[in-house]
Every structure is written in structure tokens, then in C-alpha cells.
Amino acid sequence: xxxTPFRPSRARRIAALALxxxxxxxxxxxxxxxxxxxxxxxxxxxxxxxxxxxxTLDVFMTGGAALDPRQHADIREFALEYRRSGKGPIAMQxxxxxxxxxxxxxxxxxxxxxESGLAGAPVDASxxxxxxxxxxxxxxxxxxxxxxxxxSKCGLWPQDLGVSDHGFNNRNETYWNYGCxxxxxxxxxxxxxxxxxxxxxxxxxxxxxxxKNIENIRQGRDPSTQYRQDGQGRINQSxxx
Numbered sequence: 001x002x003x004t005p006f007r008p009s010r011a012r013r014i015a016a017l018a019l020x021x022x023x024x025x026x027x028x029x030x031x032x033x034x035x036x037x038x039x040x041x042x043x044x045x046x047x048x049x050x051x052x053x054x055x056t057l058d059v060f061m062t063g064g065a066a067l068d069p070r071q072h073a074d075i076r077e078f079a080l081e082y083r084r085s086g087k088g089p090i091a092m093q094x095x096x097x098x099x100x101x102x103x104x105x106x107x108x109x110x111x112x113x114x115e116s117g118l119a120g121a122p123v124d125a126s127x128x129x130x131x132x133x134x135x136x137x138x139x140x141x142x143x144x145x146x147x148x149x150x151x152s153k154c155g156l157w158p159q160d161l162g163v164s165d166h167g168f169n170n171r172n173e174t175y176w177n178y179g180c181x182x183x184x185x186x187x188x189x190x191x192x193x194x195x196x197x198x199x200x201x202x203x204x205x206x207x208x209x210x211x212k213n214i215e216n217i218r219q220g221r222d223p224s225t226q227y228r229q230d231g232q233g234r235i236n237q238s239x240x241x
Contacts, residue, residue, distance in 0.1 A: 042179025046152045048187045053147035058138035061105050079116030085145045089122035095137035096127040148193040154180035
């Protein structure tokens with residue numbers, strides 16, 4: 001008589017499948033991706049980035065088509081910045097309309113640019129419609145340069161700082177707009193935006209000063225700098241002077 005084959009019941013088959021699913025479920029938990037977390041650092045919420053931004057200058061017409069000393073100095077500074085960090089051509093927008101003062105002013109601006117070392121620089125000239133006949137219509141100069149700015153926008157308040165958002169208040173996290181104004185001020189004060197990306201190369205040492213310090217050490221003398229203590233340059237503390 002042959003033995004009867006073992007046939008597990010339906011309940012046993014379900015239990016066996018459940019046991020096999022446990023390690024698979026554990027693997028799936030390891031691969032789960034959590035949602036975006038709230039950036040706690042203000043530098044993550046409001047990062048400073050480098051981008052191409054326009055540098056503009058409005059040259060106004062005063063006294064006909066002549067340039068006064070202030071405008072002349074402004075154009076020379078504009079040319080110096082273009083030579084230092086400008087990218088692409090210089091855009092010149094001349095106000096359209098009757099009269100010959102605007103073209104003459106544009107020619108005067110070109111002469112100052114040439115005198116400032118931009119004789120061969122490309123200049124793309126175009127015209128624009130003034131806003132009104134009674135408003136001043138300058139000759140507008142602009143070029144692109146590398147500039148540091150904050151990538152996000154300040155003044156956003158996605159959370160209520162009152163008592164309505166209990167979850168946010170209980171976590172004691174900094175509000176979204178915190179640090180945005182400071183980051184904007186830091187970006188505006190950067191003279192060379194590349195300094196935010198990498199440091200500058202080391203400058204050569206003062207060989208004369210180093211040789212003198214080494215000689216002082218060899219002679220047993222103090223190599224530090226000795227400043228005068230005679231009171232010169234002291235701030236007057238008396239009142240009424």
C-alpha cells in the first residue's frame with residue numbers, strides 16, 4: 001500500500017507564504033525613499049549662487065549733447081568695470097524721437113568709451129521709446145558680468161509664526177525667511193564673486209623682510225616689529241576740541 005502524499009491545508013499554505021514575504025518586506029523597507037526634509041540651515045534655504053547679471057548705466061542729457069564731469073567719470077568707471085569683468089558686447093540704447101540731441105549724446109558716449117580703452121570693443125546700438133515727453137530719456141549702457149546673488153526669494157512666509165501651526169512650533173525650527181536678508185547683503189558686498197568658489201593664489205613673500213628677520217634671529221635679536229610709543233596719532237579725548 002503506497003503512502004498518501006502530504007497535502008498541506010489552505011491555512012498552512014497561507015502561513016508559509018506570509019513567512020516568505022517577511023524578508024522581502026524587510027528589503028523593501030531598506031529601499032524606501034523618504035520625502036523632502038525641511039532645510040534647517042539658512043544657507044540651504046537661501047544659497048548664494050553665481051550668475052550673469054547686467055551692469056547698467058544711464059547717461060542723461062544736460063546742457064545739450066555735452067557730458068558734464070559727473071557723467072564723464074561715470075562712463076570711465078563703467079568702461080573700467082567692463083575691462084575687468086565684462087562679457088559679450090556693450091549694449092547702447094538711444095531714445096527715439098525728434099531732435100538731434102540723443103544721437104550727438106550717443107557719439108559723445110562712444111568717444112569717452114574709446115578714450116577709456118574700449119576703442120575696439122563691440123557696441124550694439126538700438127533705440128527705445130521714451131516713457132513720456134516730459135520725462136528724462138537717457139542713453140542706456142549695459143553689459144553682462146558675473147555676479148553673486150541669492151537663488152531664492154526673500155519675503156516668503158510659508159509657515160504661520162503664531163499658534164495655528166502647532167507642529168511647526170513644537171519642532172522649534174527657524175522660519176523660512178530667516179537669514180535671507182543677511183545672505184542678500186553678503187552677496188551684494190562681494191567684490192569678486194569667484195572668491196565664493198575658490199581661494200586666491202598665494203602672493204610672493206617679502207624676501208627683504210624675511211632675510212632681515214632671519215638675520216635678527218641669528219644675532220639673537222627679537223625679529224618682531226617695534227612700533228613707536230610716542231603718542232602720535234592718539235585720539236584727543238578732551239571735550240570742546
